[in-house]
Amino acid sequence: MKATIYDIAREAGVSIATVSKVINGKGKISEERRREVMAIMERLQYQPSVIASALTGKHTYTIGLLLPDLSNPFFAEVARAVEDRGHQLGYSVVMCSTDNKDERIERYLSLLKQQRVDGIILATGIGSAEQLKKLNHAMPVVVIGREVPESNLPTVVADDWGGGKAAAEHLLALGHRRMAVFAERLSITSSRERLRGFRQAIEEAGFTLTDEAIVICDDRIDDGRRQASALLRGSDRPTAVFCFNDLLAVGVLQAAKEAGLSVPAQLSIVSFDNTILAEVTDPPLTAVAQPMTHIGASAVDLLLEEIGSKPKIKARIALPTELVIRRSTGRIVE
Amino acid sequence: MKATIYDIAREAGVSIATVSKVINGKGKISEERRREVMAIMERLQYQPSVIASALTGKHTYTIGLLLPDLSNPFFAEVARAVEDRGHQLGYSVVMCSTDNKDERIERYLSLLKQQRVDGIILATGIGSAEQLKKLNHAMPVVVIGREVPESNLPTVVADDWGGGKAAAEHLLALGHRRMAVFAERLSITSSRERLRGFRQAIEEAGFTLTDEAIVICDDRIDDGRRQASALLRGSDRPTAVFCFNDLLAVGVLQAAKEAGLSVPAQLSIVSFDNTILAEVTDPPLTAVAQPMTHIGASAVDLLLEEIGSKPKIKARIALPTELVIRRSTGRIVE
């Protein structure tokens, strides 16, 4: 029913080796034969089987993308970029939303191995450097958005430190002194870097950021809101908060409104990521923009390099962030 | 380097057929042997090659999902659901953002065929019923969110008609009479159904919806905003608008604010989809909710049924929508 290389060969009166060669542009084939064969492939709507060719030890032209959640706009955007760049280069990409759960990660990894994907892009928290090394021993891996200290894996990250710093400087320039930070788990390097940059700018300005001012949240709107509600209730509430992603920022914004605080007159909010959410709230969010498209595309490029080349130059790409000033930040109006 | 079925067989002192049988739970194998073999697979970290088994004429355990854009929250949500259900059933899913461009659709389809995916879920506009039939001739297809009149393909849709009707009834109950509709291309059935439901409710109430009140937009915030700006400028502007998705609704909301109109006091907005965007705007949007998770999961179920069974019962699933009332709708305040 479906044409195979044999059908093409028979129809063209040549051997399957010849057909294979014209498909892959290898070996010496006369221009004449090449045309004939191509014409027949066209006529029979022949689609070479990636499956079969993969079995011969080559590539499957498939890569896996592990991320926490596809329905999170940040990751959706990155995923879109990975997909685009991948397809552009002839690769399919298999998406895996892990919810950051070890069990799911295990399952997906196993599935991807069975599918013999050519490599994996990890944008999700995976256990130890140890595990990662083991994984990388099995197949090429590129890590997005996180440094894995001792793993020496190719990585693409945003300039988290610089982003944190820029956020602080912006807020300082507006006269803010009492600030809070809403962070996801500080176990991941990107969060720590954002915090480090933020704190450094504050200290350089001669102020301090106490540990109490750091709130750890789940990566969800409602958790941001819940925790912000508590924080904003106090009389020594901050005049500005820096959120480590848009979801948290939305939560904080909602809490502020519920508490009757006007943004930015009484509370300034700086977010991180700059997904579509930042444009849609009211006021729209000042945010440290991550180059999501760039991140995704770079990860693919790195991965394919890894897949293709022997010399394994473990690259680490850091992409610049950019502070996008919108209306959620301003001077305090007494 | 990577263990194969031969390695397992050798190690266990059995034939590869036996190993294959224990892997797939077929044939008669003594409990004892089974355990032995399993233990060895465990020890050698054996991962059977889906590639190889696919070649034997079975499944690749991969399905393709074609959608317009992964970074659109609506589709991201559906994609997440498809992915979840798919993985749950042992399938990988390959995402393809088509931007609704024929050229991209073609490329993806060809890629998916070469990858020999077991089936395809189509959530994107594809040309004619003709093309679809041809595609379905090549492999199982399930269509999401659209009826394809003469194709007789398994389909999962939301109750668009009911959603449109509910939107109108809500607005009518609030006293609105001059209403506009912001729609994506009316060439797709779901848009037409929403419109039909909306119009029907209006007519049943004894009013009419003129063609001038129907604005066709691209599926983007800025296009919604641009067109809304023009519409809201007139003195005979509507008091309520019904948008066919959240992106358009956000655009309309932004335009309203720019025009100095307060929502809902001077303009009510009902959206469709109920993605995260609807919760995040200010005011949050009253919206006809689509059961995105349910849609995605059902599509997978339908597809796997299609893949597995001979008798081909072409199902058509219509899932209920639900009006979620938030603060973007209300009575006109003179």
Next chain:
DNA sequence: GCAGCAGAAGTAAGCGCTTACCTGTATAAA
């Protein structure tokens, strides 16, 4: 006029599995 060679094509051995079919053995039926 012939060795040497490059160009063009074919041969056949796998890649890692599944499966139809065959074999050998212990048990039940005759």
Next chain:
DNA sequence: TTTATACAGGTAAGCGCTTACTTCTGCTGC
């Protein structure tokens, strides 16, 4: 004891490709 029979397992033929190697022509160059 002989024969049928279910069990447990093995044999080997592919699935649709790639590729190292071989073969056959027709030229070059001396």
